[in-house]
Amino acid sequence: MxxxxxxxxxxxxxxxxxxIDRNLQAxxxxxxxxxxxxxxxxxxxxxxxxxxxxxxxxxxxxDDEARIEFRPTVYHNVMKGAKTLAKAVRNLNIPMQHDSNEEFCDILNNYKSNILEPQDFVQYVEPLQALWKDNGIREAFSRRNEFQLGDSVPYFLEKVKEIGKLDYIPTREHVLHSRKAxxxxxxxxxxxxxxxxxxxxxxxxxxxxxxxxxxxxxxxxxxxxxxxxxxxxxxxxxxxxxxxxxxxxxxxxxxxxxxxxxxxxxxxxxxxxxxxxxxxxxxxxxxxxxxxxxxxxxxxxxxxxxxxxxxxxxxxxxxxxxxxxxxxxxxxxxxxxxxxxxxxxxxxxxxxxxxx
Ligand SMILES: Nc1nc2c(ncn2[C@@H]2O[C@H](COP(=O)(O)OP(=O)(O)OP(=O)(O)O)[C@@H](O)[C@H]2O)c(=O)[nH]1
Ligand SMILES: [Mg+2]
Structure with missing residues (x-):
C-alpha cells in the first residue's frame, strides 16, 4: 500500500x-x-x-465456478427482500404510487419458490425495477427499522438488471453482499x-x-x-x-x-x-x-x-x-x-x- x-x-x-515480516523471515x-x-x-x-x-x-x-454457486442465494436475497418490502407497505398502510406495483406486491406476497436458474428469474426483472422506484416502497424502506430487512437488499435491488441477465455470474462484490445465515x-x-x-x-x-x-x-x-x-x-x-x-x-x-x-x-x-x-x-x-x-x-x-x-x-x-x-x-x-x-x-x- x-x-x-x-x-x-x-x-x-x-x-x-x-x-515483523522481516523478523519472521529472518x-x-x-x-x-x-x-x-x-x-x-x-x-x-x-x-x-x-x-x-x-x-x-x-x-x-x-473463481467463476465458486461464484456461480452464490447465484441462488442472490436471487433469494432479492426476492425475499422485495417480498418483505411489499408486506411492509401493507402492514404500515402506505399507499403505492402506481397501481401496477400493487399487483406485483400481491404476486410477491404469495411467492414461495426458490429460484435456482437465470431463466426463472428473468420474468421478475422489470416488475422488480418498477417496484424499487415506487415512492410507496421507498417510504417503507425509510422505515425499515420497524421490520426485518437485510442490509444488502438495497444493494441488490439497485442491480436487478445485471442480476437478471441470462449469463449472470455473481461478481466478487455480489458474493460479499450475499446473505446466508x-x-x-x-x-x-x-x-x-x-x-x-x-x-x-x-x-x-x-x-x-x-x-x-x-x-x-x-x-x-x-x-x-x-x-x-x-x-x-x-x-x-x-x-x-x-x-x-x-x-x-x-x-x-x-x-x-x-x-x-x-x-x-x-x-x-x-x-x-x-x-x-x-x-x-x-x-x-x-x-x-x-x-x-x-x-x-x-x-x-x-x-x-x-x-x-x-x-x-x-x-x-x-x-x-x-x-x-x-x-x-x-x-x-x-x-x-x-x-x-x-x-x-x-x-x-x-x-x-x-x-x-
Ligand atoms: N454494508 C455492509 N454490509 C455488510 C457489512 N458486513 C457484512 N455485511 C452484510 O451483512 C449481511 C450479514 O453478514 P454475515 O457475514 O452473513 O453475518 P454473520 O455475522 O455471519 O451472521 P450469522 O451467520 O447469522 O451469525 C450480509 O448480507 C453481508 O453482506 C459491512 O461492513 N457493510
Ligand atoms: Mg455467518
Missing amino acids: ATCCLSEEDRAAVRRSRE EKKQYRSEIKILLLGAGESGKSTFLKQMRIIHGEDF TTGIVDYRIDVRNVPFRFVDVGGQRQHRQKWFQCFDEVTAILFLCSSSAYDQVLVEDRVTNRLVESRNIFETIVNNRCFSSVSIILFFNKYDLLCEKVLHKRITDYITGVKFEGDPHQLKDVERFLTQLFDSVRTDRRQELYRHFTTATDTNNIKFVFRAVRDTILHRHIDGIMG
Whole structure:
C-alpha cells in the first residue's frame, strides 16, 4: 500500500508490520501450532463476510465456478427482500404510487419458490425495477427499522438488471453482499505470509450460540464483530431486543470469561459504511440509554467514542487497552488494511507461544 496518504499513526503501523515480516523471515522458525482465530458476534454482524475476505485476500479467491454457486442465494436475497418490502407497505398502510406495483406486491406476497436458474428469474426483472422506484416502497424502506430487512437488499435491488441477465455470474462484490445465515461451525485454514492461521466461523443467532462452546479450546484470538449501525434495529429472533444492546451483552460475557484470560480479544465495529450514513439522520441517543453521550449524535467521531465507551465499560479486567477497529467487511481494501494490524497485534503478543 502507498504510505503517502496515511496518518502518522498508520504509517508507524505499516513500519511495525514490515519489521515483523522481516523478523519472521529472518528467523525461519518452525511453527509449533497454528493461530486459531474465533469469529464471534450476534447474527448479521459480518463474521462470514469477514471470512470470505480472508479467502479473497490470503486464500483461494472465488473463481467463476465458486461464484456461480452464490447465484441462488442472490436471487433469494432479492426476492425475499422485495417480498418483505411489499408486506411492509401493507402492514404500515402506505399507499403505492402506481397501481401496477400493487399487483406485483400481491404476486410477491404469495411467492414461495426458490429460484435456482437465470431463466426463472428473468420474468421478475422489470416488475422488480418498477417496484424499487415506487415512492410507496421507498417510504417503507425509510422505515425499515420497524421490520426485518437485510442490509444488502438495497444493494441488490439497485442491480436487478445485471442480476437478471441470462449469463449472470455473481461478481466478487455480489458474493460479499450475499446473505446466508451460518448454522453450523465453519473452519478455514490458510497461511498468511507463511504463518498458519485457522479461522472458525459460527452462527451468531441465539439458537446457534450453544454451539460456540465447542470451539473454545486452544484459541489464540477472538475477533468479536458488532454491527455498529444496528442501533435502531431489533433482533430477528425476538423482534424486541435492541441489536446493539444484544451485541454488548454477548461481548460482556465473552470478554469477561476466564477461559479467555490469555486470549487477545479484538473488537470490530463493523458496517462502518452504514454507520456513517445512519448518524446523519438518526440519533443513537434515541435508542441507547444508560451511558452518557458527550458531543453531537450526528457527528461520527462522537458516535465512535460513545460506541467504544459503551463496549469498553463492560470489561472487568482493564489492565490492557481495548483493541478495536471500525470496519466495513464488504470492502476488501479496508479488511486488508485492518487485518494486517490485527495480525501484528496477535503475533506481537503470542509469538513465543506459537513458534517452536
Ligand atoms: N454494508 C455492509 N454490509 C455488510 C457489512 N458486513 C457484512 N455485511 C452484510 O451483512 C449481511 C450479514 O453478514 P454475515 O457475514 O452473513 O453475518 P454473520 O455475522 O455471519 O451472521 P450469522 O451467520 O447469522 O451469525 C450480509 O448480507 C453481508 O453482506 C459491512 O461492513 N457493510
Ligand atoms: Mg455467518
